[in-house]
Amino acid sequence: MIKIRLFFLLSLFVSIAYSQEDLKIHYDKPATFWTEALPIGNGRLGAMVFGKVNEELIQLNEATLWSGGPVSKNVNPTAFENLAPVRQALIAGDYEKGYELTKKMQGVYSQSYMPLGDLVLKQNLSDNPVSAYYRDLNMEDAIATTIFTVDGVTYKREIFASAPGQCIILKLTASEPKKLSINLSAKSQLHFKTAIKETSLFLNGKAPSNVDPNYIDYNKEPVVYDENGCKGMRFELIVKPIIKDGTISEKDNNLEIKDATEIVILVSAATSFNGFDKCPDSEGKDEKKLAEGYLANAVSKNYDRLLKDHLENFHYFFNRVSLNLNESETKKTAIATDKRLEDYFKGAKDSNLEMLFFQYGRYLLISSSRTKEVPANLQGIWNKELRPPWSSNYTTNINLQMNYWPVETANLSELFYPLDGFIKNLTVTGAETAKDYYHARGWVVHHNSDIWALTNPVGDLGKGDPMWANWYMGANWLSRHLWEHYQFTGDKKYLKEVYPILKGAAEFTLDWLQEDKDGYLVTMPSTSPENRYYYDGKKKGSVTVATTMDMGIIKDLFGNITEASDILNTDQDFINTIKKADQKLFPFRIGSKKQLLEWYKDFEEEDPHHRHTSHLYALHPANLISPLSTPELANAAKTTLELRGDDGTGWSLGWKVNMWARLLDGNHAYKLFRNQLRLTKEGDRNFNKGGGVYANLFDAHPPFQIDGNFAATAGVIEMLMQSQNHEIHLLPALPDAWEEGAIKGIVARGNFIVDISWKKGKLSSSKITVKEGGNCVIRYMEPFKVETLNLKSEKTTMGYIIKFKAKKGKSYVIKPAL
């Protein structure tokens, strides 16, 4: 037994085989800007660590701290009156009138994700020069470290956010005893008070009842507080230092620590958030009790135990997947990451940096997606601004979904639960919006949401642009994530539980679809986020009929619910209705440039290089267009991508990585992936292009937006393995640049764990470990065999395949056939 365990541990170690240096980003100076600071998080608490010497700044967040409160009901009671007139205008080709009337169906803006506060550590040091400065983030251990020397004494600070400990834990040590003297203080941009009680620092605060989006500037008071009422969430921060030697005293609401040998600082925080439908103030949770409870639990354990629990917990997720690229290439791990990025931008090879960027997406998801019903937002959980870009909210016309693209394939399936819970909340508010705005069944989500599960079209009752505000497909797109969770886990109980949600989305859709003059079912009004078209010469429009994205999303939903009902053997009558509607859907069409058309007509796009590639939804994330099953449409999709170009915002580049991978063009996918790693300087805010990363590897829209990080991670997997065609396609889009490598622990639909290694651009071996069991089809472009079963591949029109019945718990070894 012991031997087996030892072997298991050894094999785990061997399968990962990273050196510690491989998984670090590091720098030789403190962060000046927030995008140079290093993020840590336990899925609820987040911190940005600046690594400053004399005045360390740790900027804090808590995932549930948002402005506002539960959504107000039916904020636009006359919305529905406009629906029929909008449709008449669109049928008559009066797009201007259609646009103006669509505006009349808008509701209110979403609320914003709030910064919690700053923890400031002023360290008493002489003015003598600082030497041997170093700071890093170790992604495998999820610990950020700062080291420097002053007057011959070396100081070290290590910080981590523990999920089991529910606290942020910071340890300060020095190379000589009694050298640590610091002043600790906390502040917030929100309303707050501080107090010192028994050598702990308390900060209690309140979030605003409303914060306008940062792109709205017409209100005198963009940030409003409601001191006694329903809206306006309370929050509590407690900072407790525990010292070895020295003294702690209070000074002007700060804590003064003198001559300590070691300081451990426990940081606890909580909010009064009590669910999307509860007033965070009058019906809120007791945030003080919660924060004190987390703290008491952490205090009851010593530092070593807290660290051990944290490491075990983080490794449990992180160590499931490893990636090695071009091991023979000289590694640049000794070079500071910002310098590495500069070299990379100039064209240097740095496969190890590419691996780091891949793993960073996994690191960030583990650190930001662990709060029930509160998925990672536009900035994950890291935000320093009172009016953050786009409210740091949930944007469902691409961004929220993109955050969760790697969750299944990168073997983090359990971390889907925050999005799953959030979607369930949206079904409640979304049913009201469907009824109030459109007199429709089911549930609907428009392009923005927040912790309160807002579902109305935003725009402040007619002031927003329908090009983004009036987009109707959020529920349908989010439903695909529930279906995907089933596809990857094979959990039929889960599928049964979420089937009514898919059905609700389909019911809304059936009520939303209209017949056009040719008998096709179309959507109207309809937009293609967030592009415009030219019509009648130089007129610009955005609201129209049956955009390709709408039709793709609906076709995808109809296909998925049909398959779900087959698996569950349920709801045949409803599915018959769906099948009939599906056949009448307005089809995908190829335009005059041989591209997949974005619009109902062969309109010219206002911005042919627009960052959104909405009309290619059918190619990715859906699987309605594929070189294997629909080569003609796949070619048209390729032309569309070529016309859109290889630039874009961070997330746009990330989407294109995934799309080129789906087109089985690894070199083009890699080109976009390289563009994603373009070093962006703080302050660059080019809205449509120039995306990349900041010095801390945060994706740059710019500004910072985390979705591009997650898209990059998902994209690397799409290059190395795909499974959307009911088969496991090995190395479908391997770029020439990744001549040799190995990926282990990624997940294919059907719940197969896949390891692949390759040399000179060709498969050297693969192992498929079966978690569920059932049919297994493997595809590779050259002849291969399943060694375990002595099976040889058969030739097909595209590469070779092997089909077999895979047994639960077994592993199958695949080798090239020589």
Ligand code: FUC
């Ligand atoms: C959509 C995009 C923007 C940005 C915002 C959060 O509106 O068009 O580029 O990502 O969401």
